[in-house]
Amino acid sequence: MAASRKTPPDLIDRLTQQWPDLESGHSVLELGLSGGLDSVVLLHLLCRWRAAGGPSLSAVHVHHGLSAYADAWAAFCEALCRDKGVPLRVERVNVSRAGGESLEAEARKARYAAFGKSSAKVVVLAQHQDDQAETVVLQLLRGGGPHALAAMPAWRRLGGLSLWRPLLDVPRSALQAYAEAHGLAWIEDDSNADPRWRRNWLRLDWLPSLAEVQPDYRRSLARVASNMADAAAMLDELVEQDRALCEVDGRLGLAKLSSLSPPRQRQLLLRWAQSHGLGEGTPAALEEFRGQLWTAARDRNPLWSLPHGAVQRYRAALWPVPDLFGEVPEACEISFDPASRADLPQWGGVLSWRADPRGLELRLGQPLVLKPRQGGERLAQAAGRKPVKTLLQEAGIPPALRTRWPLLFDQSHELVALPSVAVAYDAKSGGGERWWPLWQPKAWQGYGSVE
Template identity: 40%
Template sequence: MADSLARHVPPHARLVLALSGGLDSVVLLHVLLALRDQHPFALWAVHVHHGLSPHADRWADFCTQLCASRAVELSIHRVQIARDDAAGIEAAARRERQRVFAMLDADFLLTAHQQNDQAETLLLQLLRGAGPKGLAAMAAVRPRPDWRAAQLRPLLGVTRAGILDYAQAHGLAWVDDESNQDTRYRRNALRQQVLPLLATHFPGSSATLARAAALQAEAAELLDELARLDAAAAIDGNRLDCSALGRLSLPRARNLLRHFIEQQGRPMPNARQLNEALLQLLGAKDDARMCVKLGQMDIGRFRGGAYLVPLAPAAAAPVRWQGEASVWVPAAGVSVHMDAASGAGLKRAVLIAGEVTLGVRQGGERLRLHAGGPRRSLKNLLQEHAIPPWQRDRLPLLWCDGRLAWASGIGLDADLCAAPGEAGVMPRH
């Protein structure tokens, strides 16, 4: 524990402890307070009140009294969890906890996961068919891009038995969550039934499984390093070069595609979806266009590049603009900002006097980009401007009195452009 703090936590860092009131988090609080003199840091605690147990109020009261007796500041966050959540109660509770944790203004969020938790996580991931990254289970320290704090797990090397011995030796009190005994939950089934049986035949199995997770973490890091090397020649911003992907072996190409998805901040699809997308990307001709469903997103190919595509918004009617600085366009899934301008953009007087609507194309739209020039088909303009096919039907458009006046990424109607010194409105998204 002291080694973990020395390795990861600089002096005077701001730490917040996730305090459930259970054995592990109570012991972690006690150890932190004992170490504070030799390794100074600011410490406070957070308790997430899920409201799922009839004892939830009592647990919050216990944490309040415990922190008061130790002069530790405590914040309690009450969350609402629907018991019929489609993701399941466990996943919904975890999602709400993480939402609270993401908002905490600290350098590190400390959670009391220990060695037995690591073994359970490895088995759960193994039974889900996870690869090295999933089998790495829980990292001792994990920066999270959507959190202000990094997550630190200083007890990962300590067994549940060792934690219990420490608590009893120091006369500590804690609360027990009765749901931990409910073997309908998979983790509890592993904890109560599978791991004790494993320990009977394989003494020290929890430590062995935790060690295996550490080896998988090393393998995952090597795969990440390889992907970064491959990405240097294959990924440019949000584009993955399909020819570079095709020059790699199949496992290496799959590793690069997985890295590309992760780099874009998208949820990882399952193995079947990933393999299907990879085979279609590699099997398509150089000039082919394609779009493959990939779980919560699509992956499209256009002009030799692969792009991740958010799922298209549900169909929606155009919306009226009534002078707002920005307007949400449901059919496009974006906000269009209407910036004031002088001698640029669309004539403000014409827009204010007319009926302005925003939406997406329905077909047959035409736009005059140059004064005196023809009104050209929007379909042809989209092709000339190399707008990928999957973006064309969700591109925000603006009409004034039924006339197309602006197409995002294409331009403005030349006849409606503000003259020098004239008040204008410049749409953008």
């Protein structure tokens, strides 16, 4: 903990001038308070603003449990907020490498999940110009593109709330001068001195060496982030234009895609796959798939495997395929309700119903069973019993999705429908109201069923 006396920089005006009119209706801010220098200074500034008629204030401290001092840090924040009259919530999170990412990345995810629980519309974070410079260098070392090199935006959405970083143009030295001038106390995270963390190595070793030859590197790297943010925004606009050109019902048409330059193809494929929740693969895998789009024989169906599914070429279009390598779901019972949309996460989609004279005659609450394909199933049609495989092919369902397409059975274990594709011919007779089952894989939500 520390304290001293110097003339503070005029930070309060810089803070309030960043507050846009569009956010003026939000009367409560919540500060992410670690207890470190930057967040303690920001707490002091926000309390001054509150006293001058600014927004009300609360705070959140995320207890990661990764340090032996974690309880002491939480107690420090509680005492500080109690003294300032600021409501504080302490969020205890469990951080592990179970997700396959680094401990830093998992801790960051847990922090933002805690921020997302805020009842305020704006969560204020205390990252400063030094943090921004470090982030730019880290992303550069990782080979990041424009979006990565744009680093941290001053404003961004997180679910239903906004994250605001008002100190990104303020160097840490200015924050320390302010804290010392106001006699503020803060905690020092012992892990910040551990050079095994790459960010700490940058802060403790590499960046001080850079400062010897370029003292204004922070401003220069912040300018890089600003320029890259503009470039990323322009790239976003171009990708959206290309998507509007190529996409129909959630699928990308190859004819239109082929009219784009290779860089635009790559960007569209990456962003399109991410928008369907499929994740991001390696550049080499993307380039191999992109080449196969134009060279593979027409009867082949190239597949781009991704962390959370795949993209498959089929019949002159690209299809999003969610959770390709997950376990095949087990049979499940449902009750017919035409007003409901049954979200079936184990199947990776939503089952709904549409009134249709071609459909099944069903009564409210009638039990039905969804089963996965086993192979060899046939569905009664006017011309006889037709293989399910053939019906799926005729409906244009790509091969990777066929094993996950649900089959609908009645109580007597008779196959009565292939949702969105066909219903049993002999199930259509009768005089009651008829309903057509619709299946919407989760990657297509917002685009409708296959019909």
